[in-house]
Amino acid sequence: MRFPFRSKTTLRSLAALAVAGLTGLGLVACSGGSSQGSAGSATSGTINWWGWTPTNTAEANDFIAAFNKDYPNIKVNFKLIGISDYQAAMRPALASNNGPDVYDLQPGAYVQQFGSYAEDLTSSAQGALGSDWKSKLASIAVDGLTSNGKLTAMPIGSSYAGSLWYNTDLFKQYGLQPPKTLSDWKQVCQTFKSHGVGCFAQGAAQEGFDQDTLQAISNSIEPGYWTKASKGDAKWDSPQIVQTLSVWKDLFGSGIMQSGALGAQQYPDVNNAFLTGKYAMVMMGSWYTQYATQAAMTQSISAAGVAGAKPFPILPMQFPDVAGKGNTSEMFGDADYGLAVASKSQNKSAAETFVKWMSTSTKGQQVVADRLDTTPVLSGVAPDFNTIKFVDPAQQSGPVNDYLKKLVSVNEPRFALLNADVENAFLAAAQSVASGSATPQAAATTLQQAADAAKAQNK
Amino acid sequence: MTVSAQERLTRAAGYPSRPRGRRLQASGLPWILPALVLGVGLIYYCIGYTVYISTLNWDGASPDPLSVGFRNYSNIFSDPVFWKSIEHTVAFFVTTFVLQTALGVVFAVIMHSRIRLAVVYKVIIFVPVVLAPAIMAPVFRQVYAANGQFNWVLSHLGLGFLAQPWIGQTSTSLAVIIAITIWQWTGLTFVLYYAAMSQIDQSLLEAARIDGAGNIRVLWSIIWPNLRGTTLSLAILSAIGALKTFDVPWLVTVAGPSNSTQFLGTYIYQMTIQLAHVGYGAALSIILLVIALVMAIILQVAARERTGRP
Numbered sequence: 053m054r055f056p057f058r059s060k061t062t063l064r065s066l067a068a069l070a071v072a073g074l075t076g077l078g079l080v081a082c083s084g085g086s087s088q089g090s091a092g093s094a095t096s097g098t099i100n101w102w103g104w105t106p107t108n109t110a111e112a113n114d115f116i117a118a119f120n121k122d123y124p125n126i127k128v129n130f131k132l133i134g135i136s137d138y139q140a141a142m143r144p145a146l147a148s149n150n151g152p153d154v155y156d157l158q159p160g161a162y163v164q165q166f167g168s169y170a171e172d173l174t175s176s177a178q179g180a181l182g183s184d185w186k187s188k189l190a191s192i193a194v195d196g197l198t199s200n201g202k203l204t205a206m207p208i209g210s211s212y213a214g215s216l217w218y219n220t221d222l223f224k225q226y227g228l229q230p231p232k233t234l235s236d237w238k239q240v241c242q243t244f245k246s247h248g249v250g251c252f253a254q255g256a257a258q259e260g261f262d263q264d265t266l267q268a269i270s271n272s273i274e275p276g277y278w279t280k281a282s283k284g285d286a287k288w289d290s291p292q293i294v295q296t297l298s299v300w301k302d303l304f305g306s307g308i309m310q311s312g313a314l315g316a317q318q319y320p321d322v323n324n325a326f327l328t329g330k331y332a333m334v335m336m337g338s339w340y341t342q343y344a345t346q347a348a349m350t351q352s353i354s355a356a357g358v359a360g361a362k363p364f365p366i367l368p369m370q371f372p373d374v375a376g377k378g379n380t381s382e383m384f385g386d387a388d389y390g391l392a393v394a395s396k397s398q399n400k401s402a403a404e405t406f407v408k409w410m411s412t413s414t415k416g417q418q419v420v421a422d423r424l425d426t427t428p429v430l431s432g433v434a435p436d437f438n439t440i441k442f443v444d445p446a447q448q449s450g451p452v453n454d455y456l457k458k459l460v461s462v463n464e465p466r467f468a469l470l471n472a473d474v475e476n477a478f479l480a481a482a483q484s485v486a487s488g489s490a491t492p493q494a495a496a497t498t499l500q501q502a503a504d505a506a507k508a509q510n511k
Numbered sequence: 512m513t514v515s516a517q518e519r520l521t522r523a524a525g526y527p528s529r530p531r532g533r534r535l536q537a538s539g540l541p542w543i544l545p546a547l548v549l550g551v552g553l554i555y556y557c558i559g560y561t562v563y564i565s566t567l568n569w570d571g572a573s574p575d576p577l578s579v580g581f582r583n584y585s586n587i588f589s590d591p592v593f594w595k596s597i598e599h600t601v602a603f604f605v606t607t608f609v610l611q612t613a614l615g616v617v618f619a620v621i622m623h624s625r626i627r628l629a630v631v632y633k634v635i636i637f638v639p640v641v642l643a644p645a646i647m648a649p650v651f652r653q654v655y656a657a658n659g660q661f662n663w664v665l666s667h668l669g670l671g672f673l674a675q676p677w678i679g680q681t682s683t684s685l686a687v688i689i690a691i692t693i694w695q696w697t698g699l700t701f702v703l704y705y706a707a708m709s710q711i712d713q714s715l716l717e718a719a720r721i722d723g724a725g726n727i728r729v730l731w732s733i734i735w736p737n738l739r740g741t742t743l744s745l746a747i748l749s750a751i752g753a754l755k756t757f758d759v760p761w762l763v764t765v766a767g768p769s770n771s772t773q774f775l776g777t778y779i780y781q782m783t784i785q786l787a788h789v790g791y792g793a794a795l796s797i798i799l800l801v802i803a804l805v806m807a808i809i810l811q812v813a814a815r816e817r818t819g820r821p
Binding site for chain 1: 568570571572573652655656657658675676677678679680681684764765767768769770771781784785786787
């Protein structure tokens with residue numbers, strides 16, 4: 053068989069073409085970050101919003117539908133990306149010119165990793181709420197989304213952890229009261245276990261939830277110590293943290309934590325198990341308020357695979373005094389999520405309009421509040437309980453309202469002070485102690501080393 | 512200058528008059544050009560770029576990465592998680608290769624024994640190969656959970672004392688990953704051995720039978736030596752597969768608990784994507800590449816020595 057290219061010129065041309073192609077490939081690969089975006093119209097256009105939350109697309113579409121009543125000419129497309137895939141998806145998307153216009157940010161690691169791709173929204177907040185804008189938004193939410201003086205995202209809602217939720221039907225059925233101490237907790241779990249009912253479940257394979265439990269234990273041992281250590285004002289290898297890890301280990305050894313907790317994910321494993329009545333208690337925070345309602349509870353039980361879902365009432369409870377020191381284990385929290393405007397967006401003005409409406413308008417915040425998924429950040433906005441239907445209003449209305457009122461006074465951060473390396477070290481410490489591969493002291497020492505290394509890395 | 516008659520004929524026929532070797536070079540280049548562009552552009556360029564990144568302290572996004580020379584490499588060698596992942600890879604390779612080979616040969620021998628419904632059995636054995644790990648992972652998470660079906664089966668067999676949280680403890684999680692992998696890939700091993708056995712000269716088997724060899728003797732002295740080439744190919748595939756392992760440990764156990772199912776692939780992902788240590792992840796990738804190359808070369812050399820080929 054003969055090949056048609058016979059002359060050297062043709063061959064050289066082809067080789068040159070190949071080289072040019074390669075160079076072009078390289079240039080294309082290297083030129084992804086050159087665009088700086090443009091403003092566009094503030095009242096029209098199409099914007100793409102990417103986020104891991106709202107985890108329920110219908111909720112996001114409700115927000116968009118309410119927004120479109122005020123701004124009918126701005127089309128918002130919501131793309132849900134699972135939290136476990138979020139970092140993998142966002143890094144290349146934000147570095148390219150084809151990423152989202154608006155994206156979710158969470159205090160801590162996400163702000164550090166993706167905040168540099170966002171516009172500074174300080175002037176937008178000032179424009180919407182005036183020069184004293186900070187006083188009109190939940191400060192704990194604003195602080196977590198601010199990095200080096202830059203407001204990387206406008207907070208949409210706050211979330212608070214450090215509480216448990218329990219299935220009131222199961223507690224009533226066996227004549228039990230929510231535990232207040234560690235020994236109470238063990239006793240309650242023994243009773244449930246003797247009746248073949250799961251007591252407490254946690255997805256200990258997922259870092260954030262382990263961190264919540266550890267921080268709650270630490271707050272029972274010495275309130276505020278965890279936050280001091282997070283700020284670098286106290287050590288992670290101190291006796292307080294060693295005791296925290298010892299109590300954590302005790303939860304596994306004493307039968308409070310469910311069997312196989314180290315292999316379980318909080319979502320979907322534990323969430324589904326609790327909502328289908330297999331466990332009586334679960335470590336969840338303010339975002340779980342939504343499941344106190346008839347609609348969300350029914351929908352979630354169905355989503356967990358149960359036909360003919362029958363909702364049951366759930367109530368929040370304070371984390372038990374596991375240290376036995378009489379301390380109240382205070383809750384902690386920060387912005388559940390904020391919405392950032394991408395610097396490379398070609399519709400920055402429309403994107404800012406949407407973000408401002410969601411964060412600073414009463415209408416936007418009311419829609420957020422009424423879903424009970426996240427706590428509104430704009431002062432003066434609260435869920436409208438005339439329109440929200442609890443599973444058992446007589447039993448739930450009072451305690452849930454009290455719970456929501458208490459959240460306003462929470463001032464300890466949850467993720468805002470931590471970076472991904474330290475969070476990863478929490479998971480390693482929690483799992484190594486629970487599995488017995490490290491003592492609480494050894495794990496605490498490793499934790500301090502990780503924090504030191506992360507500090508040195510970020511200098 | 513004179514031109515020979517032969518050369519004139521050659522030119523008239525449109526063939527170039529250059530020596531044969533040069534002619535092949537010239538006409539061959541355009542043929543390999545697309546592959547060259549793809550190979551150099553997409554693979555070797557990326558490898559080179561990864562080597563460069565491995566010398567940086569970089570989060571993959573910031574415009575001013577810090578050059579750290581070979582510090583990422585020296586840090587890796589003192590990283591206990593890296594050594595854990597190497598241990599897991601070796602244990603994974605040895606166990607999966609030995610068990611898959613044993614099962615593959617046994618299934619292939621049985622299927623060559625003219626049993627009834629052989630086609631049905633072949634399909635059953637091969638089906639796991641075509642199922643995506645992403646689809647099967649949630650199933651295995653449920654099966655091996657503390658209150659999962661595996662423990663249910665154990666308790667109904669009177670072996671309830673063996674029930675345990677298989678993926679929720681460090682002592683058994685790696686065994687679960689190995690079991691899932693064997694379940695998934697034994698079908699491929701079986702198919703390759705089945706095909707290789709079809710190529711064995713029947714007269715050899717008949718001669719062995721006439722000499723009085725029993726089933727075990729035939730299997731060990733006639734069939735197994737004739738499968739050597741397939742076994743070596745499977746060893747190379749298993750070794751590279753073990754080094755690349757990512758999907759099953761990530762989807763079933765998220766490389767845990769406590770790094771007990773950590774592999775190089777999962778660790779690279781954690782470092783690069785979740786923790787944004789892109790330089791460190793790149794250095795891990797280069798080490799993975801070197802290990803894969805060394806292992807492939809060793810197995811190839813071993814194969815040539817065994818077969819006596821140069």
